[in-house]
Amino acid sequence: MKTRIKRIIDRYHSDKGFLVPILQDVQKEYNYLNREALNLVSAFLEVPISQLYELGTFYKAFSLEPRGRHEMKLCTGTACHVRGVPLIKDNIERVLQIQSGETTDDLEFTFETVNCLGACALGPILVVDGEYHGNISISKTNKILKKLGKKVKIDEES
């Protein structure tokens, strides 16, 4: 881990001004900001660990918890909101049995909402593992979840 962290910091010439991008790269490498990595960054750059936690909790891009294998981001921008995103959000939360911002216990899914993806023409939008799905509805999201291996109760014949 030491060499990997060092490599990231070298990319920014150990410049403390680049703390945010450095943490972004650390997060990319380990999928979340784990304690050990943060300690290393703190030691290499000689910044207090509290400052790193300040950034880690302030910016939305960072997670201090491990993230799921599949990342689902639901756009809750205004355009998507008026086109009915709240219902879709409730449905995903019901199916995955987590709230937005949480990860399922089996580390399969992380579900979160984002404020605007800037593709309002296609709203409501769901991004699954980096892939955009436009004009989604409750049944479309259930299909996507099913494809990713989630048992979707309400989609079964009763």
Next chain:
Amino acid sequence: MKKVKTPQELKSFQEEIQNNRDPQKPCITICAGTGCLTYGSQKLVDNFRAEVEKQNLNGKIEVRASGCHGFCERGPLVVINPQNIFYQRVGLDDAEEIIKETVLNGQIIDRLLYIDPVTREKILHEDEIPFYKRQMRLVFGMNGNIDPNSLEDYLAIGGYSALIKILNGMEPEAIIEEIKTAGLRGRGGGGFSMGLKWEATRNAPGLPKYIICNADEGDPGAYMDRSLLEGNPYLILEGMLIGAYAIGSNTGYIYVRNEYPLAVNNITIAVEKARNLGILGENILGSGFDFDVVIVRGGGAFVCGEETALIASIEGRSGEPRAKYVFPAERGLYNKPTNINNVETWANVPLIINKGAQWYRSIGTENSKGTKIFALVGKINNTGLVEVPMGITLREIVYDIGGGIPKGRKFKAVQVGGPSGGCIPESHLDLQVDFDALSKVGSMMGSGGLIVMDENSCMVDVAKYFIGFLLYESCGKCVPCREGLKQMHEILSNICQGHGEEGDVELLEEISDFMIEASLCALGGSAPNPVLSTIRYFRDEYKTHIFDKKCRAGVCRNLFEYFIDKNQCDGCTLCRKKCPEEAISGEKKEVHVIDPEKCINCGICFSLCKREAIRVR
């Protein structure tokens, strides 16, 4: 690419490229902005390239993946030049047919043409489509003509002419004067004169001086900055180069949202190529002027769009604003004089230098000059980015360009200016849009989000939505914003859940006044706008929620119930099968019934029913 060392060399390089381009050569332009990419346009680009290869047409037909064209609603978009033929909703497998039929044989493929929803006529050319015809695409229009990763393309349309002009002996003071005369105001929200900001930064003591391009476009429902950065990054760089030269800065920052990966990618490539050509770096074009750009990715915080918070974020701290007793022009980044402007504002600069301040002044209204790009979204037929001259009416934007409300529903309000803006009702639709007129009706220009709402949108819910958004995004540094938003959100949530009480509206107004007076930054100071404007124009709707406990729009979960319209239901059983609470009963081919006791108003049946038989009361 060889380095150019003087303005003349750049000029001849530009002319060489222009002369080598044959305007009659067929060119297939595929929109590859984020909207069209979502429809799969990258695959379409690949298919076109493969097809050209297959038919041995290399060098005879050009295939260009361009930035956003704006008409996201009809994507993927393909424009075939020189005829300017416009195809929309192009299928991923249509590449072969388009090349064979249209490009080689001049045949039009009927099914891909745009149909005017009013006249039902098919329209052949891009510039004849009402959506485009009523616009004035001075800044944004270039997107369609260039591949954002090709510096040559930008030079071919006359790019960097403004840079050549200033380095051929225009004095920095003269440039600032030109921008001041043009009356260019900041497009990011504040609407402050760009020329005055430049002048203040130039005259402020202290070195080095910095310039910043604010591309932290956080407003939900606005994406023009992203599309400019994605589609025409060289234009932004040219604007920044001119600004840096005029101000006397050697370092610029572009602070871009990490949620916009394509924009980050394209601007990074553009900076790299500009360095290779010698228009970024040391001694640019032999003028003795050094300038380079650093790209900083944001961490995902709305408040970082506020300039002092953005500066804190670049410095590696959490993005909390500071009180602006001293403006960034005097003490900004690392406490040095700093000029900060939004993407769209920078994009206007080369235009003014090329065509002159007087020309620019001829567009727009008394105190708002030039054009503005709006993101026309929500309940509107033609969703997309529209660039219009200041002074156009909202009605023209919504109905003539936007094509009105889908499904023949009734217009209710348009929300202008993002979370800090306000809702404007139908009675003000003939308002001429500019900075001052919008403020007068309780809204603001903001970044230019224009969200249309119809009769199915609940205004109390919209206010709650924006306050909820701002509550989440408030940095928490000052009390009025942090606590005020929390209280407002609680009151609004109560109203939406049916627990509203007499006096709630007045209390909301009181908190709003206090927040406007006492908040530290513009985020808190303008946060009450969505609440105040909805109360101002839709007070009755608040009253219905509070006293009648009803939400007529069918949005607030506890204040309405679903029922099945007997005359519409054909007993398809779809809703019964999908209901998670088993609240729906009924035999096949017979009218179904919802049991209100079991129903949780989840809306699944409402969104599923193909006959619109599920209704709200």
